[in-house]
Amino acid sequence: MRPCPAFDIPPGYLARPAALADADAIQRLVAVCEHAAHGAAPAVPDGVAARLTLPGVDPARDTVLVSGPDGTCAAWAWVRGRRCAIDVHPGHRGRGLGTALLGWAQARAGLAGDDRLAQTVADGDRAAGALLRAAGWAPLVTEWLLEIALPVPGGVPEPPPGVTVRPFAAGDERAAHRLTEDAFDEWQQRRKPYDEWARHTVHRASFTPSASPLAFDGGQLVGVLLSLDVPASGEGYVERLAVRRDHRGRGLARLLLATAFRAFAGRGRRACTLGTHTDTGALSLYEHLGMTVRHSSTIYGTPLAAVPGAGPGGG
Structure with a gap:
């Protein structure tokens, strides 16, 4: 079993694997990030818990939780099956955490034997999109969250x-x-x-x-x-x-x-929401039914260099 890749974080911050007991704190971090990007919290409240408990996920190898100098959740990253999620609290941006976690995510996916990696970034988070493009990631798919009043x-x-x-x-x-x-x-x-x-x-x-x-x-x-x-x-x-x-x-x-x-x-x-994206071709159907776009996101992707000896389930 390969060790989880190491990475550097700024002085004063601590990094460790996430655990299911951290799900609520991480969910609050995600909510703050999405509110900063979209003006609204995530559509559903238990997305982090679902990710941490997916079959095949080993939080000890597939996650990183970064605590700030005050001990609160400053950032986190999760990798599984060619997908990753990285969130950095707005109050802790500009210090290199996003770059460090992006490098960790690519290294972790490579060790697991994945040949590419993708993540979803809110279109309102211009800094995150710019970071990915500067790192060679390319936009693949547009996602939309639609809503309708009830x-x-x-x-x-x-x-x-x-x-x-x-x-x-x-x-x-x-x-x-x-x-x-x-x-x-x-x-x-x-x-x-x-x-x-x-x-x-x-x-x-x-x-x-x-x-x-x-x-x-x-x-x-x-x-x-x-x-x-x-x-x-x-x-x-x-x-x-x-x-x-x-x-x-x-x-x-x-x-x-x-x-x-x-x-x-x-x-x-008072409302109902749903998500769709470019590949489904369903946006016009939902709009015809009276739903409107609340916000959009982009899925970015990048190929990964082969890691000698890596394979499915490696780590």
Whole structure:
């Protein structure tokens, strides 16, 4: 097993691996960073915990938590499967932390045998984008967070003939996984194994079955919408939306979204959000349904030099 790569940080700062017990503190750091870039906190509150508990993640090797001179969380970095996340508190920027963590992330991914690395940066964070471009990273994909105010006028449309809709229930997990991954195969780089997919969706503390409608035709699952609830923000969030390819063009996406919007309005939420990006080609659909772009981000990527002896799972 290879040791985690070393890196230099400014005097007065301390670095160590993150742990699940740090998730809330790191989530607050992420919220501060996103508020500085977007004017709003993250769409969902448990993203850090989900990342730390993904199958295959070893926080001791795949994360760094940097504490400032006052002992508070100043920055963090996470790497897994060609993706990384790096956040530096606005009050600690300009001191080399971002550059140091970027170098660490690239070294860690290389040791794990990855041939490229990508991360998402808010378009409002111009400094982070400039840092990546200066380091040779290139923009790959644009992401958008869309929103709609609740309740939505017009209600829920009638299902197409033969289609029934009901909320997600225990036992639907595997079928929902297959359908969403089949649908996302058209643009994603790899299929997520069930355990990884579940950590992003149905195993999250914020997953909300009552606002996660499923569509069936003749007893077969043909449409899935999975939602997360964010009571502290007064919003709901659509984490996954997929319609089986041979049932597209029937209005099922609109039906599932309207059903979720109604469910969140019934829970007292003032808005619902969802994310999409360039490769899905779905932006115009959501805008046609009355959703508007709240903010955008860019996924940057870079190739990695081969590390002798490295391989999958190395570290």
